[in-house]
Amino acid sequence: MTSTPPLPARFDQKTLDVIGSVLSSNHLFYRRFDGTKSFADEAIEAFRNHLDIDYVATTSSGTASIHTALASLEIDAGMEVVVPPITDVGGLMPAIFQNLIPVFADVDRDSGMVTAETIQAVLTEHTKAVIVMHHSGTPVDLDPILALCNEKNIPVIEDAAQALGATYKGKPCGTLGTLGAFSLNHWKHVTTGEGGFVATRDRALFEKCHHFADKYWDRLNSPDSGKNVKNHRIGLNYRLNELESALALDQLPRLADLVARRKAAGDALRYLLAGLPGVVPQSDPGDSSSSYFLFTFRLADNATREAVLERLLLDASGRWDASRGYQNLLHRYPVVQQKAFFPGGVWPAEVVSGRKYDYNNIQLPNAEFYHDTSICMTLHQGFTHEHVKEIADRVKSALS
Template sequence: MDPKFIPYGRQQLEPDDIEAVIDVLRSDWLTTGPQVERFEAMLAETAGTDYAVSVSNGTAALHTAMHAIGIGEGDEIIVPPLTFAATVNAVLYQGGTPVFADVDPQTLLIDPASVESRITARTRAIVAVDYAGQPCDYDTLRQIASHHGLYLISDACHSLGAAWRGKPCGSLADLTVFSFHPVKPITSGEGGAIVTGDEVLARRMRTFRNHGITTDHGQRAKTGSWHYDMVELGFNYRLTDIQCALGISQLAKLPEFIGHRRRIARNYDEAFAPSPRIQPLGVHPEARHGYHLYVVRVPERDRIFGALRQAAIGANVHYIPVHLHPYYRQRFGTGEGLCPIAEAAYAEILSLPIFPGLSVADQNRVIDTLHEAVGKEKP
């Protein structure tokens, strides 16, 4: 890779993170051990809820959440189109049917009015995606969910450390899903988790992540028992002590990481304010944005993307609307016109580099290159 290349996101690892992992490698427990419990307790406290269930990645977390609420054939789940495909794929893993609701034109978060219009007698849950790291309008979504007797699930894979009206992401829905991929707010290499205030759901998710078995090896070692019961069909979605040790070390730095991201976002905001051709997404005044992504809308997006890449700046696009992917077109007959606001936004959105270690010099290089690119007209 070009040493001058600036990725859109990357992990921030320091010597104490590495030492935390080495300590586990020297210990007796590499998986189902004490670091898993420590990480889950620390994550639940950070998220402002009672229970955390760690799993192998964010996709596994989404699948586990769908299993926990009993999604099956004939059930409809309302989802936004502007998200990574895994959000919607997890509905299919359980045999459910995704129903796409459009997004707000300013924030690109799921539009509660569109959600309300999609509810049918078969609807079982609403999935709200905290796109780019900004929390959705959970008060309104909760009212809708409660009125119709639905579960509210938060895909907060972008928003660990963010908050809505003073309440942390993790405390705003029935189930909240996090990801710890390297570009996310913290990393455990790969990893994910679901947090909840419901003990029954937490217990069901712990069983599901362990092949449908009620106890794991660490729990049996504590009681001196060999016996275990498989009570349902589950998966091996466990997160290791190695990964949890890294997650514990990273989670302690979350406020610092979010602070860096917010400062970079302010720098971008100020730099782009004079340009009518560069439009950052709107931010609700009562949201504490986590800035997993910094997204702008620009004209001639594909040309500008190419200009940034030519300048060794790793701009990206998040996301192709899920309903426009070939698999969804072919299986469900979705296509253009289903979510017109999301589709129009997709043609213009561009994600700029943002991560805690992004230097001021590199921020300025991104700013100057984007200004130059948008200033050029198509030949």
């Protein structure tokens, strides 16, 4: 088989120069006390402008972003939060640590994402928030979900960890719900190694996010405002430091080009796979646009998935990576089924609620089907038509 071109390096001399400028400043804390702007201040402004949103609070990870967003809602212990079953465990654990009870909604069998119908099926009088995830950079169908939750006055947190650069009907993912949670870890389009941020249009929620991520230390309001109170509630150290903020500033201007390149590769692969029998490729709902964090496609059954996966991995030589779909089926995790969330075998949220929850007998047939039949491909902005065609040819070969 013809050798495909090597993939380009991710960082360049400009990135190294940015890091050097931070180190030469001798200041790594996210705020400066001499009245000058920090790299964190500039990063916040850059993300606000990019998303066209009022407020951004930085965090130390995507998990911290979801935790911070959820904490800002100040939901009473023992209440329920609807969560997707196919996501990173970081989308689940914040609910546990906030003494809330996760309730899993089923997904669409082709996209692997929750829908208004699957959320509606698990709503109760105890539901106080809904978390939705934009899977693989493809937007979840938000309008019906937001209509449902707005009618019931339930806030929606968008897990946009995989969707920076994606849009839903022309608007950036992470800006349409009550809060949007983003990740900047090593694998994301814009990376700071680790890191994240929360976006919102609500000033009160923004302040709560900012305070929670800084051990509830109010560094926004002046001491004479009457609002500047130190540690009057609990918070965690989820701060983004100056090195990470400078990396974000370096990477963000490259996002549009990076997403365009990934989208060209992803759209081409989607086109080549769409005509193959039994293949349902990742798609964009309506007039939305994926940022292609991953390329995911579903096959007819588990046996076909295994055959195609074997062929894809054969002699890949590091040009791409493939795996058995998004492998986190959270309601099947032993820690969830055993409710082994805290030492001693006691789950405080369940005690406070006065209700018992059995995660062993949850029926989520669409999530199980999607999990057992999907394949995730790593996309790279350096993929050429030759890379994409080689992947499609291998899938076609395996199917035949």
